[in-house]
Amino acid sequence: MPKTNIRTLAKQLGLSQGTVSKALKDSYEISAATKERVMALARKLNYVPNAYASSLRKQKSKTIALVLPEVADSFFSVAINGIESVAQKKGYHVLIYLTHENFAKEKAILNELKSGRVDGVLVSVARETKHPNHISALQTNGVPVVLFDRVLADTITAEVCTNDFECGYIATKHLIERGCRKIAYLSISKNLSIVNERLEGYKKAIREYELPPDKDLLITCNNSEGHNHAAIKKSLSSKNRPDGILASVEKLIITTYHVCKALHLEIPANVKVAGFSILPSAAILSPPVTTISQPAFEIGEAAAALLFKILEKKDHGPENTKIILPSALIIRGST
Amino acid sequence: MPKTNIRTLAKQLGLSQGTVSKALKDSYEISAATKERVMALARKLNYVPNAYASSLRKQKSKTIALVLPEVADSFFSVAINGIESVAQKKGYHVLIYLTHENFAKEKAILNELKSGRVDGVLVSVARETKHPNHISALQTNGVPVVLFDRVLADTITAEVCTNDFECGYIATKHLIERGCRKIAYLSISKNLSIVNERLEGYKKAIREYELPPDKDLLITCNNSEGHNHAAIKKSLSSKNRPDGILASVEKLIITTYHVCKALHLEIPANVKVAGFSILPSAAILSPPVTTISQPAFEIGEAAAALLFKILEKKDHGPENTKIILPSALIIRGST
DNA sequence: TTTATTTACGAAACCGTTTTCGTAATAGTA
DNA sequence: TACTATTACGAAAACGGTTTCGTAAATAAA
Structure with a gap:
């Protein structure tokens, strides 16, 4: 007392x-x-x-914010660990905010962060986010921002992501080489950088192998499990059904497996499946699923490290650094 | 500027x-x-x-802390969403801290939280944590604490957890009724409440069916994947190997599957497997695994809601409320 | 008209640190 | 001895809001 x-x-x-x-x-x-x-x-x-008295006087909060779409994906779960480990080492505190893929919420959160509450911000943008105005507004206010994983095209922000384009290409190429001719790409957004990069890689492979491009093979999913299930089911039930599926995010792999089970489609005999994921259970699925595995922990670490570099102004101009950490294709029974 | x-x-x-x-x-x-x-x-x-000027004067931070062992488990990933959703509705900010199962770190974090940085704290204790002294110290300092999921025995803290004892009992009973006679229990700690509760339930079922208790069937795992793999492998390789396995946490299910695969043991023919988990991929494992599924989102929600109730002092004495949200046994192909 | 009340605002203290600046006392130097 | 430098500390002003209290002016009541 x-x-x-x-x-x-x-x-x-x-x-x-x-x-x-x-x-x-x-x-x-x-x-x-x-x-x-x-x-x-x-x-x-x-x-x-008293932390706030100190922060107020020093104009330093020893706190960073982490703005995420959700913690549903195991990617973000693991990334949090990477970020937190760096922050803890630096003696920083971490505020976590979820946008629930909602742009308005993301904007509101970033606006609130102008309050001096944090020294810097890590953001992985929402599915709905198209332009970086709210981010630059925060930067103009003197709060450095590092984007990670889900970045925005043409920004002058520091970024850490993986080689999505290349991986989309490699994964698609792999499916083609395993005999697929009609490969569906499961997207979750029309404007999300990572999803589009992966899609461009996919398209490059399709072109390279001179497969007929087919708009019906580009399936746009969303946050509703019901909708996704229906959309994938519809595609896999059609007479011209795909013989390969590339899922752009983890949960779509699982949905695909469920659909295949429901339709009694054999993986990989009837349809081959690959997806972007770091599911620890990938290897013991039925069958084990081929994944493009992102270095989630390292991306989190690198993003946090980059933010601290900016905060400490060690280098000249790290505010525009782009770091790319490569993912790996892990071939398993599903392809 | x-x-x-x-x-x-x-x-x-x-x-x-x-x-x-x-x-x-x-x-x-x-x-x-x-x-x-x-x-x-x-x-x-x-x-x-300025958030801190305001907080300093009002002696209110509009911030809570969330202290977790790790975000590895999908339980905590989902729980975070529940907690954040409530906090966001209340206009509160959430600081996240990871103890990495380390008691000293947990203690240091809670001590730091006496700084007025937060109005209340949600804790799921580390595996190493045995006594609640550091928690009561924080409470004495005027910071309310709510424990969730991993609670501590004999505390006068508010708590939200699930019916671990009952679920340990039900799951074990289920294994016995499916023909198991030698059921191994995979623990991750000697002193973690949830693990022990589940173990007591297990023991009750063993007693009730008059199966011979066997200390070799109680396998203590830890944070090292290598150690766990070896321990489970050793048990499943012995001539007196178990015919059923109950995993107390999610990741041990996956390890068990890997070991079975390596030893060419068929699930469920040679050994039946069940475990505590909310893995979204549980249903598409090979074979689909029987789980005791915790209401993770709801536990997070309830814990946050209870903390706010205490902060707003609506009820009389909610500081000692214990809330129990039931889990469900979901029977699948592995048993 | 006088008094009481309400309205609308300003002055200043306060929250708990940090930091600048000033200064006695001591130590060191010429 | 006289002068400078150093040591060790105190006083007070920040940091940016919030809140209490006081008060002039406007309005209402007597």
Whole structure:
């Protein structure tokens, strides 16, 4: 109850609060003896300095924000660990915000972050987000931003992502080489960078192997499991059904498996399946699924590290750094 | 750059900062005309009040902390969504901390949270945590705590968890009724409440069916995937190998599947497997795995809601409320 | 008309730190 | 001895809101 603050300590020690503050920070201005006395009492009373008073005065919050669509995907789960590990090492706190794929919410959150609450922000944009105005607005306010995984095209922001284009290409090529001729691409957004990059890679492979491009093979899914299931089922039930499927995100792999099960389609005999995912259970699915596996932890780590680099202004102009960490194609029984 | 604060507004409007502050908060003391002028300029300059100045004065942070072992498990991923959804509705911010199952880290984090940074804390304790001293210390400091999922025995803290004892019992009973006589229980800690509750349920079923208790069937795993794999493999390779396995956490199911695959043990013919998990891919594993599925989102929601109830002191004495949300046994091909 | 009340605002304290600046006392130098 | 430098600390001003209290002016009541 007797919330001990710096004044309490000062009074009990017969010192001024300034002196106590300096002693606690091990300032050269204070004698060793006094420091000892101050430290001892602080320990005894379990003194914990008020974080906000300190932040207010120093204009530094020692806090970063993490703005995510959701924690549904195991990608983000793992990325959080990477980010948190770096932040903890640096003695920073992490605020987490979920946009639920909603642009208005994302905008509102970023606007709120102009309040001095955080020193920097990590963002993986919502599916709905098309332009970076709200992000630049935050930067203009003096809050550095690093985008990770889901970045935006043509921004002058620091970014960490993976080689989505290349992986879309490699995965599609793999499916083609395994005999697929009609490969469906399961998207989750028309304007999400990673999904489009992967799609462009897909298209490149299709072109390269001179397969007929088919708009019906581009299936746009969304956040509704019901809709996705229906859309995939419709495609796989058609007489001209695909013989290969490339899922742009993890949960669409699972939906695809469920649909195949329902339709009694054999994987990989009737249809081959690959997808972007880091599911730990990928290898024990029935059958084990071929994945393009992103270095989620490392992406999180790199994004956080880059943000701290900007905060510490070590390098010149790291505000526009783009880091690309490669993913790996892991071939399993489904293709 | 020209960081607009309340003084900037006041100066431009020819008002005192107190008046501006009150106008922005729609105080009855201020005339409608003045409020309009203030609001208009605030909008124009995109004024965002400094969060920490406000928190410092009001002694309210509008922030809660979420202290977790890790975000590896899909349980916590989903729980975060539940917690965040409630916090967002209440206009609260969420700080996330990972203990990495380390007690010392958990203690340090909770100690730091005495700094006034948060109004309340949600904790799911680390595997190593045995006693609640660090938690009561925080409470004594005036910071309410709600434990969720991984709670501590004999605490006077508010808690939200699931019916672990009952589920351990039901799952074990299910395995017995499917013909198992030697059921191994895969633990991850000697002192974690949920793991022990589940174990007690397991023991009750074993007793009830008069199966011979066998210490070799209690396998203690840890955070090392290698160790766990080896331990399970050793057990399943022994001549007296178990014919049923109950995994206390999600990742041990996956490890078990991998071991069975490596040993060419058929599930469920040679060994039946069940586990506590909300893996979305549970139904499409090979074979689909029987799970005890926790209401993770709801537990998160309930925990956050309970914390806010305490913060708002609506009820009398919600500080000791215990909420139990039931899990469900979902029987699939593995048993 | 006088008094009481309400309205609308300003002055200033306050939240708990940090930091600048000033200054006694002591130590060192010429 | 006189002067400079250093040491060790205190006073007070920040940081940017919020809140209490006081008060002039306008309005209402007597």
